Amino acid sequence: MNTIGIVYYSFTGNVLRMVKELEKGIEEVGGKFKSYRVAEVKADEIFQQDIIVMASPANGSEEIEKEFFQPFMENNQKQFQGKKVYIFGSWGWGEGYFLEKWKKQLEEFGAILVAEPILCNGYPNGETRKALQEMGKILVEK
Numbered sequence: 491m492n493t494i495g496i497v498y499y500s501f502t503g504n505v506l507r508m509v510k511e512l513e514k515g516i517e518e519v520g521g522k523f524k525s526y527r528v529a530e531v532k533a534d535e536i537f538q539q540d541i542i543v544m545a546s547p548a549n550g551s552e553e554i555e556k557e558f559f560q561p562f563m564e565n566n567q568k569q570f571q572g573k574k575v576y577i578f579g580s581w582g583w584g585e586g587y588f589l590e591k592w593k594k595q596l597e598e599f600g601a602i603l604v605a606e607p608i609l610c611n612g613y614p615n616g617e618t619r620k621a622l623q624e625m626g627k628i629l630v631e632k
């Protein structure tokens with residue numbers, strides 16, 4: 491059973507709502523997780539978990555959140571090598587391409603993406619919530 495570390499940023503609560511659904515799924519199958527806002531996460535703690543889940547809103551021109559998440563990625567580049575990761579996020583008025591870019595960055599860092607990202611436009615609807623709960627269950631066993 492994998493231990494899961496969740497790192498997220500949320501401006502207005504949409505990503506946080508998504509995180510809560512994933513957590514529900516993990517809990518449902520008896521999995522263990524720790525969640526952190528990216529502004530407060532301690533890298534040495536998070537990289538001890540079996541799977542790192544990261545979630546961000548689109549920010550700027552198809553990027554992940556700029557002030558905290560982008561530095562988190564750059565500062566921990568080496569630690570992603572060979573690490574199992576899962577990403578998801580929410581966007582507003584762009585095309586949601588930021589997740590594809592993020593995925594590419596992680597692949598370049600040598601991370602192992604354990605499943606396809608879940609992308610949500612704005613507030614997560616019932617379908618997205620269900621998909622996240624299911625993903626939470628899957629991640630525990632991945």
Ligand SMILES: Cc1cc2nc3c(=O)[nH]c(=O)nc-3n(C[C@H](O)[C@H](O)[C@H](O)COP(=O)(O)O)c2cc1C
Pocket residue numbers: 499500501502503504505506547548549550551552553580581582583584585586611612613
């Ligand atoms: C400062 C700021 C910048 C944003 N930049 C983008 C953007 O470049 N492209 C986009 O599609 N949405 C953008 N959005 C919209 C958010 O990504 C979208 O509302 C998302 O659902 C917010 O998630 P959150 O509630 O977890 O913060 C931006 C929102 C804010 C507040």
